[in-house]
Amino acid sequence: MNPDLELISRDLSAATAEAATVSELGMVISQQIGKAVPHDGYMLRGVDPLTGAACFLAKEHGYEAAFYRALETEEILGRDRHTVVALVESARTVAVLVSGASDVRHSVQHEDIMNATEVGGEMRIALTLRGMAWGVLVLLRGRGSRPFSATDAAHAERLSGPLAGTLRQYVAGRFLRPVRGAPAPGVVVIDGDDTIRAVTKTGREWVRRLVPENVTADEDEIFAHIWNIALAARQPGRQALSRIPGPDGWIVLQAQPLDEHGSGGVAVTIESASSDVLLPAAAVLYGITSREQAVIGRALEGLAVKQIARSLDLSPHTVNDHFKAIYRKTGVNSREELISSLSR
Template structure:
């Protein structure tokens, strides 16, 4: 990585801790990467690092929500050019799709979506770091523009680590605790036609917390299908796919979970949105904040009410080592004492 790329990456990571929404984060990352890989549009999607379900999303001049859903339905096998599932496994995390490249094996459904959206070239990056998948970044150029090159794909591969660092800086900038909003949980039902057919009064306010839809859309007579919710309903329709995600917001973390309805409405999916409990939050927080397995084990024992000497015996370490772990945990989570740590996760 060049000195200029490295310096820009450090600046972007620092700026990520100051932004107030996923859209602002996307703008920061797009402008930084645009200095070395010019692009017209982008889509930045983060996933819950535990379940792999969608966590937060930012886009500008990217695929429309409807087009993105069409792309999601394209099977990651057969002649799919560069599915994210393949990129995640590595070693190359970057794929380029140029619609007009002669002889390139590419999926007809993918080409149709790109043509409908006026896209001529797509560069996609699987964001994987330290064995954990954090999401994906898609850069777009319109038809008629210069396609993404092999050299630009190599630059994108080098920049992936800093993109993950910026995403983690943003997520850990949210209050490391369950959402403090005092409102009833939101419950909505998504029908077989993928529209919201029923919802509780609090749903619009909870969707507003995701900050992915403009105010006019939220004020429309019919509640629009938000992308994170749509992705979660798709996961709920596959028994082996976790349909739960924890999302950072300005007021703390919330949890979305989806499950299929039973009885006459078995083709529908119910989604609940509410503050994450401490026990729900801890597994994801451990990864976002970079806690080690030993630090996570210490927290688990603390939440069980064990004293330092008990933790030391249970984990086979000295009390001094346990205290060292406490210091590291406090620094990473942003608390000052055991009592504050417990309050964050147990309330």
Template sequence: MHPAPQSVAHAVLHQAAQAESLADLGSALTRRLHRLVPHDGYMLSGNDPVTGAGCFLVERDGYTCSHFRRLRAAGLFDQRPEPQRPEPPRRPPARPATAAVVLDSAAAPAPGGGAVLESMAMDGWGSELRFGLADRAARWGTLVLLRERGRPPFTPTDIDSVQQVAAPLAAALRAYVARGRPRPLAAAMPPGVLVLDADDTIAAATPTARDWLRTCFPSLALDTDEDLALTLWNFTAAARRQGDPVLSRIPTAHGFAELHAQQLTGARGGEVAVTVQAATTGRLLPAVAAWYGLTPRERTVVDQVLEGRSGKQIARTLDLSPHTANDHLKAVYRKIRVNGRDELVATLSG
């Protein structure tokens, strides 16, 4: 007998508070979810809540690197087929809608989707259930559940179940990232820079670049340059597609790093430069405001504090009473888990 979605939702929030690493978080969340929606493997990814770029990934028995290489070789890395969409049971809309889609490698593919389903089958997977972890504020990540070939595919009931727990899973993801003070990563090594060519092969890299990627993605096995390059494919594809720089603030065990990907101009088209370094205060703050739930006014107050203004100056600048300005500061201290102005500045400045 499967547990009620409400009991799973309560349990995952407790598990997030206890997790000491991304691997712990992924294991705890999917262990609870397994009782509701049985599965054989998972991939849990997080998004920068401001830019939408990926910021972490943890998995157990997920897709192999070969799967993603096959998709890229087929020209489908940035595409997904139209998924088979079983109709979930009708119910009153009591929560924000959560997108959940199913792929079934044994089903007839949608136009252009055959390569993905064939690659799934080559990896030994028969069915995929993918859904966003979002609330009314942002999309915080994505969870992919996988079932082996030969097992029944995910059903409309499974879709309905994950839609009921998606918001608590998103809250658990936020709780994990915001479990400590939001400080820039204290790094002794200089920034790392990599250049990926049009085929997304690492063409050049500074001495620290590979170490930076392993710091940012500690849950992944990054033994070769091919493995390291694969972690950047989403960033490089987005940089080429958008024509603008891509930014992600990446939470690590020791603070936030930042990753930039920007397309290069010149004779060799398609090259992308990727820079990885400790997050700067100015770039970190928008993501911190989202992860930690600061209001727009609280974010403005933090900006004023970082510029060195006193409480009275902040009140005058923002046309607030001193009492209201102080209330905003107290709310910021509570959310960011500091005891006062000096700790706030020290935390956000690293």
């Protein structure tokens, strides 16, 4: 019996609206796609759509933190054949790996990891909309289970767009506001061999905020985002920045090498996201145009409508029209609410 993929897509969107946490989002997605592609475990990774850096992770019966970290390293270093970027560039959204099938493996390291676990098959689904990546969903089947089939892959391919829309819907539902009452910026320093050299007091406070509530995690899992962004900072030409939607506001991670070659230590800063970091994300989350971003920026500077109009060479009527469009897209009701939401 063929699953009703359109019904699954509709149910997926409706259920996502009720998800309050990343963990709940992961469960919703797993339950819905499981109707078409049964699986034993999953890992859902959201990425910052502007930089590609990881911004959250939900999983159940997935790879352990140390194994997952090794896989992340392979991807960031470009040694994995089926990264999200590679799938987008190849116009495919789904890749399947079967343990022991070297011709379709993601990487040598990945094959070693599968052999060291009870995972027998993996399906990787790139979650993209109009060429922009929002994340990746990894479905796992245990060793001895039926391998993922071509039919499974075809179902996943058809659901990849709705899944990406679900991810975007969830993130857009966390309005772009900084964390209120947040501690001072925190810093984590990582050595060239990925050993944590130092963590400031506020750094530890911020790191704990990156771990979902009611989750018991070891150090590998707690510092997963930190290692990920630190590794990205060592790659030439890559922006090591991730905007992370938290339950009480957005957090930003930024990393930079401590030496000019990028091969040594890395300093990672964690803090409440400022409006200048959040506004570019508004363009992709809510369809805010560059002109509307400029209007918001002037409003955050405290300028009145007439002053905004003069600074942007617009009429006051046009500026008010831009505000109305911004309110409609973001769901706020007034200029005061907009400014209050975006201000620390």
